[in-house]
Amino acid sequence: MANLSTTYMGLKLRNPLIIASSGLTENIDDIVEFEARGAGAVVIKSIFEEEIIAKAHDNLNRMQASGFIYPETMEYFDYDSMEDPISNYLEFLGKVKRETSIPILASINCVTAEGWIDFAKRIEDTGVDGLELNVFELPSDPNRTSEQNEQVYFDIAERVTNMVKLPVAMKVGYYHGALANFLVSLSETPIKALVLFNRFYNPDFGINTLEFTPSSVFSTPAELSTSLRWVAILSGRVSCDIAASTGVHDGNAMVKQLLAGAKAVQACSTFYRNGKEQTTFMIRQLEDWMNQNGFKAIEDFTGKMSQQKTYNPAAFERVQFMKYFHDL
Ligand SMILES: Cc1cc2nc3c(=O)[nH]c(=O)nc-3n(C[C@H](O)[C@H](O)[C@H](O)COP(=O)(O)O)c2cc1C
Numbered sequence: 001m002a003n004l005s006t007t008y009m010g011l012k013l014r015n016p017l018i019i020a021s022s023g024l025t026e027n028i029d030d031i032v033e034f035e036a037r038g039a040g041a042v043v044i045k046s047i048f049e050e051e052i053i054a055k056a057h058d059n060l061n062r063m064q065a066s067g068f069i070y071p072e073t074m075e076y077f078d079y080d081s082m083e084d085p086i087s088n089y090l091e092f093l094g095k096v097k098r099e100t101s102i103p104i105l106a107s108i109n110c111v112t113a114e115g116w117i118d119f120a121k122r123i124e125d126t127g128v129d130g131l132e133l134n135v136f137e138l139p140s141d142p143n144r145t146s147e148q149n150e151q152v153y154f155d156i157a158e159r160v161t162n163m164v165k166l167p168v169a170m171k172v173g174y175y176h177g178a179l180a181n182f183l184v185s186l187s188e189t190p191i192k193a194l195v196l197f198n199r200f201y202n203p204d205f206g207i208n209t210l211e212f213t214p215s216s217v218f219s220t221p222a223e224l225s226t227s228l229r230w231v232a233i234l235s236g237r238v239s240c241d242i243a244a245s246t247g248v249h250d251g252n253a254m255v256k257q258l259l260a261g262a263k264a265v266q267a268c269s270t271f272y273r274n275g276k277e278q279t280t281f282m283i284r285q286l287e288d289w290m291n292q293n294g295f296k297a298i299e300d301f302t303g304k305m306s307q308q309k310t311y312n313p314a315a316f317e318r319v320q321f322m323k324y325f326h327d328l
Contacts, residue, residue, distance in 0.1 A: 002290035004283065006040075006298045008264040009167040009192035009241055011103045011129055013040035015283050016258060016298060020245060020268035021046050021107040021132065021171075028095060030276070035100050037279040040264065042102065043132050044093065046109040051085045052116040086119065093126040103129040105169070111137045113155035117163055124164045132169045133160060134198060139175055146177035153182075157189035169243065171195035174226065180233060187238035195243045195266060196227050196234070218269035223247035228260050232316050235261020235306035249273075251285020258286075261303035 004015035019025055019034045019042045026045035034042055089106075096104050106123045110116065110133055123131055135156055139149045153170065161168050168191050176182045187194055204215040224247030231244045241264070244257035249270040257265045270278050295301045307313045 002287050002295060003297045004287060004290070006263060006302075008041070008243065009130055009169055011041065011167065013103060013264060014038075015040040015286070016262070016264040017254060017279065017282055017286075018043060018105075018243060018264050018266045019271070019279070020266035021134065022268045022272075024268065024271055024276075026092075028092075028099060031096055031104075032099055033276050034271075034279055035102050037276050038283045039102060039279050041105065041129075042096075042100070043105045043107050043266065044096065044128075046107040046134050047085065047089045049108065049110040049112065049116045052108070052119045086122075090122055090126050093123065093128050097127045105130040105132045107132045107134055107171075109134045110156060111135065111152070113152055113159050117156075117159045120160050120163045120166075124166045128166070130167045130169065130192075131160070131164065132171055132195065133157075134171045136173050136198060136200070146182075150176060150182055153186055154189060157186065157191050161190035167192040169193035169195055169241075171198050171245065173198050173200060174230065179230070180237070183230075183234055184238055187240040191240055193241040193243055193263070194234075194238060195245050196230050197246055199223070199246045218272055219247050219249075220269075221247055221249040221253065224249075224253050224256070228256055229316050231257055231262050232260035232305060232310075233307045235303045236308040250278075251282040251289065254282055254286055255289050256305075258298065258302050259305040261306035263302065 006013050006016045008016070008018070015038065017038070017040045019039050021043040022045060024030050025042050031042050093104070093106055106126070106128045108116070108120070108131065120131060133156060135153055137149070137152070139146070153172070157168070157170060170186060170191050170193070172183070172186070172194065174197050183194060183196070199219055202215040203212055205212045227244050227246050231242055234242060242262050243264040243266050244260070244262035245266040248254055248257060248265050248267040254265045267282070290296070303309055307316045
């Protein structure tokens with residue numbers, strides 16, 4: 001029988017499948033069901049830095065006046081339920097910990113290293129097992145260099161890891177100039193894991209209405225390839241664990257990411273599309289694949305297809321279709 005257990009950011013997981021932070025991880029019944037269906041760990045829906053900093057309307061107004069947030073962001077807040085998002089979140093984490101026994105990670109969505117860092121300590125006090133920081137600001141200002149944009153990631157990593165003993169993961173995007181260099185440097189801070197990659201809300205608009213609409217909220221299996229490439233390139237080069245994220249919709253995709261070098265795999269859209277029972281299905285697919293291929297433990301094959309270990313490292317560098325598809 002294959003042993004599916006693994007370690008991720010120092011935590012022992014019964015298998016590498018982590019339920020990603022989303023609307024599916026913001027109520028206790030869903031989380032308990034994910035645990036019952038076999039999930040290795042759960043990342044709780046993020047609390048936003050803005051929510052932590054701005055406990056009252058006047059704080060928000062001040063932030064808006066100083067240009068810190070846009071009017072659209074203001075519309076996002078439901079003021080009536082905002083009375084105390086902080087204590088609600090902390091209370092919820094404590095409840096989840098009491099009612100489950102798999103590792104539970106809190107999540108903070110942040111864009112600065114100011115004003116909210118103490119909150120990490122309060123999260124730690126709830127007894128959760130780890131903290132994932134979802135950090136991203138669009139590098140859309142042409143007057144700012146990559147270094148200027150990226151400094152905040154290092155500031156956040158340093159300040160939060162100084163504040164807590166909890167293992168800290170950073171969930172990042174791929175809009176960075178020298179991506180490999182940036183992620184290797186980030187992995188050399190005291191963070192314990194990189195989550196590659198976050199999937200962002202992208203704007204779209206109708207050509208007749210000229211109204212903005214959200215583009216697809218859920219990923220497709222085809223979106224696996226970006227994170228697969230970068231997990232494979234960075235495996236063995238970064239100084240922390242990697243969790244693969246985006247486009248993992250079934251057990252085979254999970255196997256691929258582990259072969260590429262991920263220590264764990266996060267998934268979300270597949271549960272929105274296929275229900276929570278997909279959890280059990282994915283884990284069974286992983287187990288069947290291990291049995292069919294004679295692997296007794298996860299570490300027996302982790303990273304086998306990483307760029308450093310594969311017979312064909314150039315495959316991950318190839319970006320043009322010239323050779324294979326010139327007849328199409
Ligand atoms: C409805 C929805 C809500 C999400 N909320 C969060 C969130 O609060 N924090 C976060 O870090 N990621 C959030 N995500 C992103 C997911 O955690 C995940 O990174 C992304 O969906 C890519 O994984 P997937 O391809 O398995 O869906 C959300 C995704 C969806 C679809």
